[in-house]
Amino acid sequence: MALTGVTSRAGWLDKVRRAESLGYDVLQLxxxxxxxxxxxxxxxxxDVTTMRLGTFVLNTALYRPWVLARDVADTHRLTGGRLELGLGTGYLEHEFAAAGLPFGSGAERxxxxxxxxxxxxxxxAAEPDRPDPPVLLxxxxxxxLELAGREADIVGFSVQAALTPGVAPEQALADRVAVVREAAGDRFDNLELNLIVGAVGPDPAGLDLTIARAATGLPDDQLFGLPSVLCGSDQAIAERLLRYxxxxxxTxxxxxxxxxxxxxxxxxxxR
Structure with a gap:
């Protein structure tokens, strides 16, 4: 469950409690x-939840490694070892400009x-208690995805991971899972695979497609074929996710x- 919008400590903690009460297992920012x-x-x-606690995902370019390592170590300790460290390359050029950093190419990032x-x-690893939070890429x-297969504990597939020109969305996602499998080799069975939900609801007419639309640029009629756009009854959606x-x-x-x-x-x- 990825939450945003802290306006006060009390409001934030109420939101966290609400997420846990709904059955979510992980809180991410x-x-x-x-x-x-x-x-x-x-x-x-x-202080108020037993959920796992993660970053989804840090813009790694904004952090010097030694500063990031310090913050990760202490956050891992202060959360009782529940931290999941989600890392990414960053993708919004204006954020790099605001931070006074070159955007660079995708390969450089x-x-x-x-x-x-x-x-x-x-x-x-050099810390006395060797904090070792699972890493999500x-x-x-x-x-x-090849890097994630080699190095991550959790591999996240974005909404765009189901997009390949001329390929059905579910097959495109399966192809990307295969990329991870090949890169991971013998460690694949120990990886946790994550998929971002881009929309969910029972009725196509009332489905909030804002996130999926922004992520893909696709017209609405094409969004309903994406694996991350979930439309139907709770049971039907669950059956689809269990098939995935x-x-x-x-999982x-x-x-x-x-x-x-x-x-x-x-x-x-x-469950």
């Missing part, structure tokens, strides 16, 4: 300039992500705050 700072919000949430992950892990590009579990190995679904209440009815059918 995105990392964008102008949104809530992830690490302090996760530490505060730890990916190399920086890989180097930062390596150094953070080295610094954490998420995206849709082949090179990022059986066919693709996806972890990331829900964004606008869909928190709508997806909650699906959760009991997945």
């Amino acid at each position: 995105p990392d964008h300039l102008g949104l809530t700072a992830p690490f302090p919000a996760l530490v505060a949430a730890a 990916l190399r920086q992500l890989a180097a930062t992950l390596h150094e953070v892990r080295e610094r954490l 998420a995206g849709a590009g082949r090179r990022l 579990r059986d066919e693709l190995g996806i 972890y679904y990331g829900v964004l705050e606008p869909h928190m209440e709508a997806f909650a009815g699906v959760i009991p059918h997945l």
Whole structure:
């Protein structure tokens, strides 16, 4: 469950409690300039929830590795070892400009992500208590998914991961899972696979497609074929997700705050 919008401590903690009461297992925060700072919000949430607590995902370019390692270590400790460290390359050029950083190419940002992950892990391993939170890498590009297969504990597939020209969306997603499988080799069976939910609801006419529309640029009539756009009864949606579990190995679904209440009815059918 990815939450945003901290306006006060009391309001934030109420929101966290609500997410847990609906049955969610993981609380996540995105990392964008102008949104809530992830690490302090996760530490505060730890006081009122037993959920796992994660970043989804940090813009790695904004952090020096030694600073990030320090914050990860202490957040992991202060949350009782419940941290999931989600890392990404960053993709909004205006955020790089605001931070005074070059945007660079996708390949350059990916190399920086890989180097930062390596150094953070080295610094954490040098700590007396060796904090070792699971690492989540998420995206849709082949090179990022290959890196995730080799290095991550959790691999996240974005809404765009089901988009390949001329290929049916579910097959496109399956192809990307295959990329991860090949890169991971013998470690694949120990990976947790995550899919972002782009929309959820019982009625096509009332479905909030804002997130899926923004992520893909597709017209609405094409969005309904995406694996991350879930339309139907709670039972029907659950059956579809269980099929993805059986066919693709996806067991972890990331829900964004606008869909928190709508997806909650699906959760009991997945237990």
